[in-house]
Amino acid sequence: MRRAEGAVEPAEQGTAPRVGPCGVLCEDCRVRTISVCRALAGPALDELEAITLRIRLPAGRNLFDEGDPAESLFTLTEGMIKVFKMLPDGRRQITGFLLPGDFLGLAFFRSYAYSAEAVTDALLCRFPRDRFMALLERHPALEKELLSRASSELAAAQEQMLLLGRKSARERVASFLLGLARRQGAGSTKPVALPMSRWDIADYLGLTVETVSREIQAAKASGVIAMPDRHHFLVVDPRRLAAAAALG
Amino acid sequence: MRRAEGAVEPAEQGTAPRVGPCGVLCEDCRVRTISVCRALAGPALDELEAITLRIRLPAGRNLFDEGDPAESLFTLTEGMIKVFKMLPDGRRQITGFLLPGDFLGLAFFRSYAYSAEAVTDALLCRFPRDRFMALLERHPALEKELLSRASSELAAAQEQMLLLGRKSARERVASFLLGLARRQGAGSTKPVALPMSRWDIADYLGLTVETVSREIQAAKASGVIAMPDRHHFLVVDPRRLAAAAALG
DNA sequence: CCGAGCTCTTGATCTGGGTCAATGCCGAGG
């Protein structure tokens, strides 16, 4: 997590599609770039593609730390990234788990206001900040897209504040599971991926690992969810799960 | 708070500067409109002024409720507004206190994702949604300003998540007082206004009134702050207050 | 000037979730 520990070489960058594993990944990434900016018309998209660098980030590697100069913006195309803030004494709050299509580094600031680290192996598109900003000037549609994303993020952040400030441990875990299922478009038939550790879940929900574990076990025991393995679950009883989440 | 209780007449609107108390208020509001959009050049500002309606909102009156159709955007020019979300059973989380110059209703959604209510008597500028959006199209500078504000709000929201998820009661109250002092540019010499009730503070910090009261008394007793009266305080010992806030 | 109804403070007690401490369960490496 800390950049200090272990020689963390910079994330590998592929500048152009090539043969071999990295090449394949880059091709895949190119196809998905469009998810960043569905609102964009052809020429703007081409320009965006032109300044895109592809990045592969192995699980556990950090993308940037809070306070680093904000030289790039990113979109996630594959895998999962967690975004978090820390207190000096090590307490951590994860403010979000990003899924493919999500934007990262949306900041008008000189330095990042939070840290980002890969939960699973991840693929990203990286946009150099100055070039991206220049592109913004020429393409209002892109700016509009960003504003719309910022609004959604803000709404999600407010929902999370409600969770952290006012919900019980049971409600938090239920809300979390429900939210994951919705975002992944999975649920009662298709299993929902739960790739992050119990520690990460705890730091996202403002709880301890033990409490998270207990609540997940309780949900399983009461038949609200089923777990084929520790990192996947099925929503057996959506009604009761929603009720437990105290949806506002 | 609930629109149901008591016949809440719609907020009074002055469409043009006039003589009398409302007129004076509107004049004042006009002068301050510029705070919304310092980035704007002359013509854009004129256009913005042209679609502006002035609103006076007495303390305790609600501006809109979560779920209401989002027909307007606002800027606060005078007073204080609180923004909050509620759970069906009445639990409440205040997600922000707005000060003059702050923007409200920044949403790309059909309906408001939260409720807003005046803490003190307030003056606002109201912009009809469709007209404002049309203006956005023509003036990228305005859009840029909004994006920048959204970024700041997002950063503030993440900071608040850290507070709600990981800080102790003492740290929450200290962070809150410090944040207020900074935003108001007041502190050890000029008293900081604390216009909201202890209930509001509790609902902002994810605590109970009793805990908030106890922590404020403790801060007073330890000589970190002084309180000329219940709704103003002085930062006597900024060093210790910052330490108590566990700044990250 | 009074008093009703608030908000705020303070004290006493209770409890949800944190802390501490094993124990179980993998997956990776030998």
Add this chain to the structure above:
DNA sequence: CCTCGGCATTGACCCAGATCAAGAGCTCGG
């Protein structure tokens, strides 16, 4: 195959802050 080390679960106990219960100030209408 075993064994090691990191997650995850489970149990026992504890404590920060919630809850319950009085008082103590304000404030505003009359």
